[in-house]
Amino acid sequence: MTRPIARRRLLSLALAAALAAPVQAQEFEPFTVSDIRVEGLQRISTGTVFTYLPVERGDLLDRTRSSEAIRALFRTGFFDDVRLERQGDILVVVVEERPAINRITLVGNKDVKTEDLTKGLANIGLAEGETYDPMALDRVTQELLRQYNNRGKYGVTIRPTVTELDRNRVDITITIAEGKASKIRDINIVGNDLFTETQLRRGWESNTSNWLSWYRRDDQYSREKLSGDLEKLTNYYLDRGYVDFNIESTQVAISPDRRDIFVTANVVEGEVYTVSDVRISGDTVLPQEDVEKLLMIAEGDTFSRARVEFTTDAITATLGNIGYAFAQVTPVPTLDRDNRTVALNFYVEPGPRVQVRRIVFKGNTSTADEVLRREMRQFEGAWYSQAAIDRSKVRLQRLGFFEEVDIQTPEVAGQPDQVDVVVNVKERNSGQFTFGLGYQETYGLITSIQLVQNNFLGTGNRFSLEVQNNSYSRQFGFSYTDPYFTDDGISLGYNLSYRDLQYASRDSNLARYDNTVASADVQVGIPLTETDTVQFALGIDRNEITTSDGSTPPPLIEYLVATLGDRAYFPCFDVDDDDDETTPPENDDDDPGTPDQQACGNLRQWNVNAWRLQAGWLRDSRNDYLMPTRGSYHRIGGEVVLPGSDLEYYRINYSYEKYLPLASWLVLKIGADVGFGDSYGDTAKSNCPTFDNEGDVITDTAKCGLPFFRNYYVGGPGSIRGFETNTVGPTYSFSGSGFPQPLGGSLKTLGNLEFIFPTAFETRAARLSAFVDVGNVYLGYDDWEAKTLRISTGISLTWQSPMGPIAISYAIPLQYERSDRIERVQFTFGGTF
Missing domain, CATH: 3.10.20.310 (membrane protein fhac)
Structure with missing residues (x-):
């Protein structure tokens, strides 16, 4: 006999004995109860006993009533033993309490979380602080066995142990040996x-x-x-x-x-049936011909339950979107087994047309109701629309303020034609103050201080202040955006930024020149539809570029000279000035007769001021901002530096993403990123010499194109993984440079195919993927050739951690040149640039 079976039999016998004993023990004559006294209580109050005791003062107590009283107290589950005694006309209830559960410990459970098991135990009546019931422990054992068997683990063993403690308490330890899944x-x-x-x-x-x-x-x-x-x-x-x-x-x-x-x-298998007739009956509400257009199965078609269900759902959804929230469509088939045919009758019951009485928001302790209400596409006093409610949920989820959004539509009591829309949200921390360290292989150690409030004071406005520093750059930024500057959803934003990039100071995988940029702009967004937005921005830039002869590639210097004119060298200092202590010793020949001279270094500096106008169209139907699994993203943007600026040029960009769920565990992502830029006006009329990799001039009459400091770069995380950051594309080498310096290009072509496993981890913040990246950059569109594209494949892990995004990838280049700089393992931690 197994231990659980033996335990159940012993408990049954004990319970039967406990219920039968009082009947045999009541030898006293029936009497009228003048008072009731309870003995043996430790934790349970006397009032609780009186609540369940079916005997009161003044009642006549006989054998039948005493048996009922004992059974009633036993049914509470609080007592191991109950006796009724008589002292004169006083009824004495003597009880022995069951012990209280001090602690429940689960050991060995790996496949099922402890939190889930603890909740299940509490539902069955086994929880810390509750009264210990041996029958409940037995039920728990059986329930755990069932759960593990349903997961394919038939070799599981569950052994509960009860340890008695002082003060009528027990500890329960449930030891689980899960075994291997069948x-x-x-x-x-x-x-x-x-x-x-x-x-x-x-x-x-x-x-x-x-x-x-x-x-x-x-x-x-x-x-x-x-x-x-x-x-x-x-x-x-x-x-x-x-x-x-x-x-x-x-x-x-x-x-x-x-x-x-x-x-x-x-x-x-049986035989194939065809459809002999299709009819729509009942109250269709809409014109019959409009409803018939929703039919997805017709006379003469092979019967298909899927097409029948699609038709039913289509009619129900159509009626639900015009207020008939409780519409029902019942397909009634009539079989003719002799002729192997099915006649279909879709019977429509629209029910009452429903209005939304009130929209209620719950759980938004920090966010103002107005912020949620302006995202709702279902309105109070309007006809119920399931499509509007579904769209409202998506818009609320895309705000990024909430971990969960749940919308319920309970009926209004006594009003069958009205419902309330109850929006339950669980807020997440939308504000961050971060002081942190990050590391990226190309940029080295990154220190940052960031203050971001995506829901500033609960208004839905975004405020950001950021300071970042790494081994060769400093960046400062401030932005403020009001997504509902007007009630129509027109957004207004302000941005200020300053960047000091010391490219010449080290191997940064960029051409060696220093660049300091200060900029400010104003942005406006105008929504066209639920998914479409047009954006405009007007800004001003001040760009300070410092080059170094012998370090900066000559094509870059010649571009600045041709378009902006030459600049004087610096720093300058005196030579052979014996009376000046600041003269470097190596420049002093200690000969007072030598005339003083002045020498300058090899640095030159250009200032480029620009007025910048940007415009773009955005269509975004993704279901999530950070970790989408379906939907698409399109963005076409253009940037024009206006006439009158020191340099006149433009850039056009197109970005595309498509997410296709292939299965519950697999999502296909298709991505593309194309960009092109060129000069115009006076800048395009200038002639710039072109060089080969040995530094020889090929021609000095070429058109000056896109400024080099606005070139596109690819390679590394975010573009073509498996290659060092920014190293793919045109490079330039000359004596003293030390390595080929990437120049970037005016034409960028990138493509990406990625298989995403969104359920590889229990958290939505992490995902695993297998990818193929392809692309390159070119000096101009005439240089594009398919055979020059770089291709890599590999696996990637991304995690939106509390400390910032983390991405790790391992890539194998499939198509590359021998001169390319390969980097198979790449990772970023913290912000990216």
């Missing part, structure tokens, strides 16, 4: 003559062991998964007209060692 070794479908087993099992969650089972765990048997797969099997036949299809029996066998599962399904 594997599906064989799935056999018997009776399928028309379709192969491969066809029938396509899309099943249950499978035999394969190379992806380590991730998908599809070879672990689960009763729920198998039930769902058998339903898919039925749907497969019904969608192809086999109305008489039936699964006659299902056998699940387990090996003696409980390691292997064998599944067999016996099926009868």
Whole structure:
């Protein structure tokens, strides 16, 4: 006899004895109760006992009433023993309390979280501080066994231990030995003559062991998964007209060692049925011809349950969007088995037309109701619309202020034609003050101080102040954006920034020149539709460029000379001035007769002032900002430096992302990023010499194109992984430079194909992916050649950690040149540039 069975029998005997004993013990004559006294209580109050005791002062107590009283107190579950005694006309209730649960400890559970198990135990009545009930502990054991068996773990053993403590308390320890999950070794479908087993099992969650089972765990048997797969099997036949299809029996066998599962399904396929007639009846509300347009199955078609359900859903959704929230569409089939036909009648019951009485927001302790209400597309006093409610939920989720958004539509009591819309949100911390350290392989150690409030004072406005520093650059930024500057959703933003980039100070994978930029702009966004927005910005830049002869590539210096004119060298200092202590000793020949001279260094500096106008169109239908799994993103943007600026040029960019869910565990991402820039006006009329890699001039009459400090760069995280950051594309080498310096280009072409595994981790903040990156940059569009594209493939892990985004990738270049700088493992921590 197993221990659980033995325990149950002993408890049953004990309970029977406890219930029977009082009847035998009551030898006193019936009497009228003048008072009631309770003895033996420790934790439970006397009032609680009186609440459950069906005897009061003045009642006549006999054998029947005493038995009822004892049974009532036993049913409370508070007591191990109950006795009734008589002292004169006083009824004495003597009880022995069950112990209280001091602590519950779970040991050995790995497949099921402790938090989930603890909640389940509490639902059954086993929780710390509650009264210990041996029957509840037995129920817990059986429930745990059931949960693990449903996960395919038939070798699990569960051993509860109860330790008695002082003051009538107990500790409960539940030791779980999960064992290994049983594997599906064989799935056999018997009776399928028309379709192969491969066809029938396509899309099943249950499978035999394969190379992806380590991730998908599809070879672990689960009763729920198998039930769902058998339903898919039925749907497969019904969608192809086999109305008489039936699964006659299902056998699940387990090996003696409980390691292997064998599944067999016996099926009868039947014959194909066609549709003989399709009608719509009932109150369609809309004109009959409009509803008939929603039919997705017609007379003469092969019967398909999927198309019947699509038709039902389409009619229900259409009526739901015009206020009929409780509309029902019932397809009524009439079978003619002799002729193998089905007549379909879609019966429509619209129910009452429903208005939304009130919209209520709950859980938004920091965010003003107005911020949520302006995102709602369902309005108070308007007809109910499921499409508007669904869109409202998406807009609230895309704000980024909430971890969860749930919308319910309860009926108004006594008003069948009215509902309330209750929006429950769980807020996340939308403000951040961060002082942190980051590291990126190219830029080195990054220190940053960042103050960001995406929901400033609960208004939905965004405020940001940032200071960043690494080994060769400093950046400062301030921005403020009001997404609803007007009630129509027109946004207004302000940006100020300052960057001091010391490219010449070290190997930065960029051409060697120093660049200091101060800029300010005003941005306006105008929504056109739910997903479309046009954006405009007007800004001013002051760009200070410092070059160094012998270090900065000559094509860059010649571009500045040709478009802006030459500049004097600096720093300058006296030579042979014996009376000046500041003269470097190596420049002093100690000969007072030598005339004094002045020498200058090899640095030159240009200031470039520009008025900048930007415009763009954005369409964003992604379901999530940080970790999307469906939807698309398009952005076309243009930037023009206006006439009258020191340099006149433009840039055009197009970015695209498409997310296609292929399965619940797999998402395909397709991405593209194309950019082109050129000069115009007086800048385009200037002639710039071109050089080869040896420094020789090819021609000195070429058109001056896009300024080099506005060139595109690719390579590294965010573009083509597997190559060092910024190193893909045109380079320039000359004596003394030390290495080929990347120049960037005026034409950028990037493509990306990525298979994302969004459920690889239990948190939505992390995901694993396999990718293929392709692209390059070119000096101009005439230089583009498919054979020069760089291609790499690999795997990537991204995590939106509390300290900032972390990305790690391992890539293998597939198409590259011998001179390319390869970097297979790349990672970023903290902000990116």
